[in-house]
Amino acid sequence: MKILYFAWIREKVGCESEEISLSEEIETVNDLIEWISSREPKYANAFSDLRAVRVAVNMEFAQFDKRIKNNDEIAFFPPITGG
Amino acid sequence: MIRVQHQDFDPGKELQDLTSNNKNIGGLASFIGLVREFSNDQKLDSMTLEHYPGMTEKMLLAIESQALNQWPLDASLIIHRYGCLNPGDRIVMVATASSHRQAALESCTFLIDWLKTEAPFWKLEKYKGIETYEWVKPTSKDTQKTKRWKSR
Numbered sequence: 001m002k003i004l005y006f007a008w009i010r011e012k013v014g015c016e017s018e019e020i021s022l023s024e025e026i027e028t029v030n031d032l033i034e035w036i037s038s039r040e041p042k043y044a045n046a047f048s049d050l051r052a053v054r055v056a057v058n059m060e061f062a063q064f065d066k067r068i069k070n071n072d073e074i075a076f077f078p079p080i081t082g083g
Numbered sequence: 084m085i086r087v088q089h090q091d092f093d094p095g096k097e098l099q100d101l102t103s104n105n106k107n108i109g110g111l112a113s114f115i116g117l118v119r120e121f122s123n124d125q126k127l128d129s130m131t132l133e134h135y136p137g138m139t140e141k142m143l144l145a146i147e148s149q150a151l152n153q154w155p156l157d158a159s160l161i162i163h164r165y166g167c168l169n170p171g172d173r174i175v176m177v178a179t180a181s182s183h184r185q186a187a188l189e190s191c192t193f194l195i196d197w198l199k200t201e202a203p204f205w206k207l208e209k210y211k212g213i214e215t216y217e218w219v220k221p222t223s224k225d226t227q228k229t230k231r232w233k234s235r
């Protein structure tokens with residue numbers, strides 16, 4: 001699974017993207033966030049306030065309860081400020 | 084047509100290209116967004132636009148096709164820049180053309196309202212004279228404007 005980070009979330013976790021192999025207990029975006037946060041304090045810090053985090057699964061906006069698969073591309077980013 | 088690019092564009096030429104092959108067009112509406120010099124009462128040094136390559140293009144195409152479905156348009160264009168920009172620089176251009184003005188004006192407003200909250204861009208502002216920088220937060224006003232179109 002490819003995970004992408006953008007804007008201040010990228011800065012907090014210190015990388016743009018990573019490849020992980022999904023374990024079976026991770027079924028939803030929420031599970032993934034919990035797993036990512038458990039790895040290191042910098043990840044926990046980036047995901048400490050989920051009201052400020054948005055997610056896209058395979059380049060489509062998704063909710064945190066969205067079910068995910070091993071070949072999905074998951075992107076985490078703050079609310080958008082385009083235009 | 085949509086374009087995501089770092090380089091600047093020539094609005095006059097873009098508008099001319101958009102309408103040159105279609106004599107049916109009676110109204111051409113356009114909007115150009117520029118980098119403001121002052122933000123949060125601070126003088127801006129630069130603004131860097133980060134985006135999500137792939138998803139950006141996908142969202143812009145989806146937004147454009149929604150406008151084409153909703154209004155009788157003869158032509159449309161969205162250009163969005165990314166990377167480091169300075170005060171006064173062009174960030175975005177939206178143009179829509181139709182036989183009559185109402186479709187052109189309405190769809191142009193619709194597209195720019197959508198871009199504000201649905202296109203995956205993030206703005207980083209650096210200010211003159213201080214070392215700090217800030218990621219721009221969305222305003223509730225922008226979100227409300229997008230909602231206005233969703234409820235129609």
